[in-house]
Amino acid sequence: MSAPVSETATEALQEPETPVEPPRGRGGGRTPWWANQRIGLLILVVALSALFGILRPAFFNQQLVVFPLLRDIAMFTVVGLAQMSVLSIGHMNLAVGRMAAFSMMITGISYDLWHFNLYSGLLVGLVAGTAVGALAGWVIARTGVNSFVVTLALDFLLLGLIPLVYTALTDNAAFVTKPPGMRELRNYSLGDVCIGNLCGSPAVPQLAMFAVIAMVVVGWIFSRTKLGRELLMTGTSVKAAELSGIPTARRVITAHAMSGCLAALAGFMLAVSTGSIKATIGEEFMLPSFLGPILGGTLLAGGFVSVWGTLLGTALTSVIRKGLDLLGVGLESLNIYLGLILLVALSTDRFRTVLSDRQGVRER
Amino acid sequence: MKRFALRFARTTEMTLLVICVVFFIGLVIASHGDLLEPNSLRVLLQFLAVPVLIGLAQMVVLAVGQLNLAVGAVGGFTACAMGVLMADHGVPVPLALLIGFLLASVAGLLNGLLVVLTRINGFIVTLATMTVLLGVQYRLVGTRTVDAYPQGLKSFGSHAVFGVLPLIFLVALVVAALLAVMLRRTVPGRRLLASGGNPIAARLSGISNDRSVIIAHTLSGAILGVAAILTVASSPGVNKSIGGDWLLPSFAAPIIGGALLTGGSAVVLGTVLAAFIVRFVDTARAEFSLEPSWVNFVVGTVVLGSVVLGQVRSRRQERRTVVKAPDAAVAGGVS
Numbered sequence: 132m133s134a135p136v137s138e139t140a141t142e143a144l145q146e147p148e149t150p151v152e153p154p155r156g157r158g159g160g161r162t163p164w165w166a167n168q169r170i171g172l173l174i175l176v177v178a179l180s181a182l183f184g185i186l187r188p189a190f191f192n193q194q195l196v197v198f199p200l201l202r203d204i205a206m207f208t209v210v211g212l213a214q215m216s217v218l219s220i221g222h223m224n225l226a227v228g229r230m231a232a233f234s235m236m237i238t239g240i241s242y243d244l245w246h247f248n249l250y251s252g253l254l255v256g257l258v259a260g261t262a263v264g265a266l267a268g269w270v271i272a273r274t275g276v277n278s279f280v281v282t283l284a285l286d287f288l289l290l291g292l293i294p295l296v297y298t299a300l301t302d303n304a305a306f307v308t309k310p311p312g313m314r315e316l317r318n319y320s321l322g323d324v325c326i327g328n329l330c331g332s333p334a335v336p337q338l339a340m341f342a343v344i345a346m347v348v349v350g351w352i353f354s355r356t357k358l359g360r361e362l363l364m365t366g367t368s369v370k371a372a373e374l375s376g377i378p379t380a381r382r383v384i385t386a387h388a389m390s391g392c393l394a395a396l397a398g399f400m401l402a403v404s405t406g407s408i409k410a411t412i413g414e415e416f417m418l419p420s421f422l423g424p425i426l427g428g429t430l431l432a433g434g435f436v437s438v439w440g441t442l443l444g445t446a447l448t449s450v451i452r453k454g455l456d457l458l459g460v461g462l463e464s465l466n467i468y469l470g471l472i473l474l475v476a477l478s479t480d481r482f483r484t485v486l487s488d489r490q491g492v493r494e495r
Numbered sequence: 496m497k498r499f500a501l502r503f504a505r506t507t508e509m510t511l512l513v514i515c516v517v518f519f520i521g522l523v524i525a526s527h528g529d530l531l532e533p534n535s536l537r538v539l540l541q542f543l544a545v546p547v548l549i550g551l552a553q554m555v556v557l558a559v560g561q562l563n564l565a566v567g568a569v570g571g572f573t574a575c576a577m578g579v580l581m582a583d584h585g586v587p588v589p590l591a592l593l594i595g596f597l598l599a600s601v602a603g604l605l606n607g608l609l610v611v612l613t614r615i616n617g618f619i620v621t622l623a624t625m626t627v628l629l630g631v632q633y634r635l636v637g638t639r640t641v642d643a644y645p646q647g648l649k650s651f652g653s654h655a656v657f658g659v660l661p662l663i664f665l666v667a668l669v670v671a672a673l674l675a676v677m678l679r680r681t682v683p684g685r686r687l688l689a690s691g692g693n694p695i696a697a698r699l700s701g702i703s704n705d706r707s708v709i710i711a712h713t714l715s716g717a718i719l720g721v722a723a724i725l726t727v728a729s730s731p732g733v734n735k736s737i738g739g740d741w742l743l744p745s746f747a748a749p750i751i752g753g754a755l756l757t758g759g760s761a762v763v764l765g766t767v768l769a770a771f772i773v774r775f776v777d778t779a780r781a782e783f784s785l786e787p788s789w790v791n792f793v794v795g796t797v798v799l800g801s802v803v804l805g806q807v808r809s810r811r812q813e814r815r816t817v818v819k820a821p822d823a824a825v826a827g828g829v830s
Contacts (some may be wrong), residue, residue, distance in 0.1 A: 223618075247672060277756045278801045279562075280746070284799035287743055291792025298786065421619065431616050463637070466630030473623040478613045 136284035166184055169430040172443040176450055181344035193334040198320060204442075204449045205342035206400040211423025211441040212349050218424055219353065219367040220386045221433025226267065227420045228285035228413030230391045231398025233289050234260035236296055238399065239306030239408035249310040256395045259494050263289075265390020268384035272289035278387075297410045305409035317403050341400055345393060350438040362386055366433025385441075420471075422448050426476055436457055448472070507753035510767040518775045526782055533658045539668040540660065541653075541729065543774050544667040547724035548643075549741050550748025550766040551674055552715045555751055556617075558678065559711035560758025564621040565606060566745045568628035569716055573599040573723035575635045580731035581644035583801025587712015588648050594815070595727075596720035602628065609708035617708075625755040633735050642732030652728030663725045671719055674714075684761075687711055692759025738750045746792050747773060771795070 183190045190196055210227065214345065217224045224230070238256035241247040247255065267285050271278050297304045316338060319329025353359035364372040365382045373379050402408045425431065426447060427440020448469060456463055520587065523530045530536070549566050556563045574790040577595035586594070602624070609620045655661045678684040688705035689697040698704055727733055750756075752765025776793050780786075 161530025165647055200529060216612075270799070271801070274803045274806045276806050279752055280802050282801065283743065283746055284802070287747070289742075289795075291790065291795060294788040295786060295792070309595040361632060420620065421622060425619060431619065447634075458589045461634075463633035464629055466626045466633070470623040470626030470628075470630065471826050472607065473619070473626070474613075474615075475617060477615045481615065 146406060152487075157265045168426075169443055170436065172426065172440065172447055176443060176446050179447070179450050179454060183450070183457065187454075187457045190454065194330075197334040198336055198456070200449060200453050201258075201339055201401075202404050203453075204446050205250045205336065206397055206404065207341040207423060207445045207449060208342045209345050209393055209397040209400060210420045211427075211445050212345055212438065213390045213439050214420035215424040215429050215436050215438070216349065216362075216389040216393060217278065217386050217432045218429050219432060219433060219436045220367075220383060221431075222271065222383070222386065223463060224267070224387065224420075225279065225282040225389045225417065226289060227390065228416030229286045229289040229293070230260055230263050230394040231262055231377075231401070231413035232293050232410060234395035235389070235398040235402050235408050236293055236410070239308075239403070240300065242310050242408070243300070243306045243308045245463050247310065249312040249316070250334075252310060253396075253399050256399055257336065257392050258412050260391040260393075260395025260398070262391070264394070265388035267391070271387065272380035272383040283473045286363050287473045293410050305407050307407075309406070314406070317406060334393075338400055338403060341396060345396060346438050346442065349389075349393070350479065353436055353438065356383065363434055363436070366430075369436075376462030394454060417446065418469075422473060426473070446469055507762070508768060509577065509763045510566040511752065511765060511772065512666060515768055515771050515775070518772060518779075520695040522775060522779055526777070530778070536743040537661055537776060539774065541655075542777075543770060544661065544725050544729070545722050546744055546748065546770040546773060547667045547767050548670060548718055548725065550744040550752070550770050551671060551763065552718040552753070554686075554721065554749040554754050554762060554766045555674065555678075555714045555718065555743040556711050557691075558758060558761055559687050559707050560694070560756075561610065561708060561711060562621065562756070563603075563606065563712065563715050563745075564636055565625040565628060566715070567738035567741035568625040568632065568717060569599050569602045569719045569738075570709040570723045570726065570741055571735070572602070572628040572632040572635070572727075573720055574726045574733045574737045575632050575735070576594065576642065577727050578641035578644060579635050581648075584638070585711045588645055588703050591644075591697040591726075593722050594691045595723055596717065600717040603719070604713040606711065606716070607712030610712065611705045611708055632738070633635030636733065636735050638735070646725070648728050649731075651773060652725070653731075661729075663729050665739065666721065666725060670718060671763050671767050674718070675761070677714075678761040678763065683710055687763055688759055690758070706766065714805045743791070744770075744773060744794075747798050750798055753805060 148326050164441035166428045210231075213227050213230075214224055214365070231330075234256040237260055240254045241252045241255045245313035259288055263285075267278075270276070271281050294304070301307070320333045321335040321337065322333030323337070324331050351359075361372070361377045362382050364375065364377060365386075372382075378422065388425065394413070394416075400414050401412055423441045424436070426444030427442070428437045429440060430434065451468065451472060452465055455468060460468070519530075526535075530539070536772055549570065553563060572644075573595045576598055577591050580594060581588060582589040606617075606624055607623055609615070609624070610617045611823070613620070651665055653661070656665065676684075678688060686697070686702045687707045687710055689700065689702055690704045726737060729810050730737075748766045748769040749762060751769035752762045752767075754762045754766070773790075773794055776797075777790050778783050780793075781787050
């Protein structure tokens with residue numbers, strides 16, 4: 132904190148007490164297994180699913196519960212990955228939902244006015260999302276302004292722009308043209324894919340394949356490629372990354388472009404599963420986008436990401452949401468529990484880290 | 496005196512003041528003088544009170560280098576709690592307002608305590624408390640609108656001195672003035688800014704950063720309590736949507752007003768002026784009968800523009816190497 136103006140966006144968001152403490156990775160190898168957040172999450176998800184299943188056998192109803200639940204998990208995992216991409220460099224994307232809405236608007240236009248088919252429309256949307264993400268990244272890299280502010284302002288801007296376009300181009304504030312294949316994509320599960328006599332489970336929606344693809348690609352980028360390592364190094368220390376010859380400004384743009392692209396994909400998944408392309412897409416993305424990665428162990432300060440953790444964190448919140456819903460807990464109370472769970476989960480995580488530090492298992 | 500005037504001429508506040516005046520004159524011309532009528536002026540100021548306060552509530556946590564995502568939730572929850580207390584349980588008005596104010600302050604205090612005790616990032620803590628309070632607010636009022644509270648409170652909300660200056664606007668100004676005095680002239684205020692400006696230096700000077708964080712969050716809650724009281728007084732009723740649209744304006748006002756997200760800056764006047772500008776944008780929108788979405792679009796552009804400009808200006812200042820930040824004086828010695 133020697134510079135008066137902070138150089139990384141998160142410095143402003145850190146607790147003033149711990150500015151000198153270097154961000155620590157929570158990789159599996161160095162920590163004891165009980166301090167590994169992801170195993171804890173996995174156990175929690177399984178245990179909670181079993182609990183809800185015992186209390187309400189309907190929880191395992193394939194068509195009515197598991198299918199939509201998996202669809203939600205798939206979508207929010209992609210939302211979480213969108214946030215994770217920018218968290219990797221220690222930035223935030225508050226406009227994640229609005230970027231989804233923006234790219235779906237472009238997709239809707241391509242369906243409605245240009246009569247694109249399902250997948251070329253998706254491609255146009257992804258390009259639009261990438262572009263708007265890159266724009267945010269460019270502004271941040273160019274001006275050095277906090278990513279929080281830039282994406283917040285962008286959120287405002289899109290929040291104003293999107294309804295204007297919708298009212299100008301549509302009658303009912305939604306694009307009604309549905310390209311062929313969209314309804315099938317919404318309803319079909321792996322049960323509709325057969326190799327010979329062997330069919331998949333009817334509980335797994337086909338839409339989930341987008342999440343799998345996204346996870347594989349993002350996971351590959353962060354664990355195997357030079358780009359991913361450079362992103363994480365930028366997140367750990369901008370100055371050190373700069374001195375090591377990493378074009379940090381370009382990496383900032385890359386991370387935000389990735390975030391925009393994934394947000395667009397999540398928007399597409401939401402549009403397919405609700406069956407309509409409208410201005411309100413992505414409104415509820417902000418909280419889940421942070422819940423998944425943070426519960427999964429991704430550091431807010433940058434430098435460490437976890438794709439699996441994001442999936443598990445998202446699964447946990449979705450299972451709780453669905454389970455409480457089935458138990459008859461009203462919608463209003465769901466929020467109370469989700470907020471409390473977030474707090475408790477993070478506090479226990481903190482507690483665990485302190486404990487494992489005290490035992491001296493960690494080298495650093 | 497002349498030096499002071501010159502220095503003021505270069506500040507963000509001066510720029511904002513000029514923009515405000517130009518904007519206002521433009522609006523008066525565009526409305527053919529209608530805006531100068533007492534009634535239009537009253538309406539203009541009436542809807543300024545709450546935005547000013549929520550901007551200040553955010554500014555005070557930004558000053559210590561934190562942020563508060565729960566502004567809307569704290570305000571909405573408190574407003575609904577007060578409404579329910581008065582309408583359903585027959586609690587007398589002053590007591591209900593006091594309880595509301597205390598509830599909001601306690602919510603702020605809780606935010607601060609959670610940040611300090613768990614060492615979780617303030618962003619996440621307030622995100623969580625926001626979610627919780629939204630749930631509580633919905634549980635309190637459900638889908639109904641609570642409006643059966645005493646007429647006296649509503650007439651306080653719509654009363655205007657000389658028919659131009661609404662009482663609730665004056666309340667907001669008083670809060671702003673108190674906050675400005677507190678941040679600039681009192682020991683806790685100076686400590687708060689020192690913690691925000693440079694936590695290490697502040698700690699070395701014997702200031703408890705934890706206490707500063709807690710004080711800032713509690714103050715934020717208290718200001719939101721006042722904002723909730725004014726909301727209850729000035730709106731026809733309270734429901735679950737109260738506070739839902741507070742978050743973005745709460746950041747817009749301090750950021751346009753020149754607050755640093757890194758902390759250490761106290762820009763009470765800037766925040767108030769920025770709230771004026773946002774209000775003018777809204778008035779202009781109504782004047783030209785455009786869609787409400789335009790306001791968000793314009794405000795987003797303005798926020799982005801002002802941060803970029805602010806960055807350019809501070810870089811230029813750094814190049815000149817004469818940074819005269821009065822608030823950095825406490826922290827400056829060590830860093």
